[in-house]
Amino acid sequence: MDFDQQFLLKLKNGNKKAFEALFLSTYESLCDYSVSITESKEDSEGAIQDVFASIWQSRSTLDTTVNIKAFLYKSVKNRSLDICRHKDVRQKYQDQIKALYQSTEPGDTNTTVRLIKRVREEVENLPEGVKMVYLLHRRDGLTYNEIAQVLGISVKTVESRMTKALKMLRTNLEKEMDLKLLPLLAIFLP
Structure with missing residues (x-):
């Protein structure tokens, strides 16, 4: 069993220190990556928090053979894109409501x-x-x-x-x- 698998096994078993270490070691680079998608530090921080909250909540089903960094980047990318889509949809709805009020x-x-x-x-x-x-x-x-x-x-x-x-x-x-x-x-x- 290699180091990553041992680390993921600790995380899967609810080791908070392993979770914290993962968060601290990847946060900045994930944030930079997410900002390149969302163009917003606030949205990026939210995306990363969502991803880590999801990981913690579903840790017991975590696949210990996965490349955790690749998984994190993919998850942050997907969540960041979701945030962008929802901002666009929200803006469209706000425009519709505004038009409705004006009409x-x-x-x-x-x-x-x-x-x-x-x-x-x-x-x-x-x-x-x-x-x-x-x-x-x-x-x-x-x-x-x-x-x-x-x-x-x-x-x-x-x-x-x-x-x-x-x-x-x-x-x-x-x-x-x-x-x-x-x-x-x-x-x-x-």
Whole structure:
């Protein structure tokens, strides 16, 4: 067993010093790499924290034969790209909401605000496992695979919980929909 495998075995067994050593020895280079993708130190730090949190949470299933540095760079790259994509999507939605507010009449704005509040209320009323999947995907921007890893469930379970969340939200919110607000609802329930 070589040094990397021994190190990964310690990490897999929950050795916090091994985890800390991995973090400290790779953080700067991973941060530089991530900044080259996200063009933001803050986003890069978030990406790296997400990757290390995921590693720690799923350490018991860690493959001790993997090249850990290659794995870290690939994970940071994927998370950084996810952050960039989600920033683009978020900006598009913010532009849509802004356009919606500008195109509505004064009374319609109150309706929009009420709908947003209702969506949030309905999300809070979802069953806990369903709500967690919905929020991790829609609010935090995690992929189904990432959610499965974080929660320790299968991707199929993530898919079924997301389907259930969307169905419940659509059913509960359909009654309150106004045609002018359809684009806003589509933001929350694509």
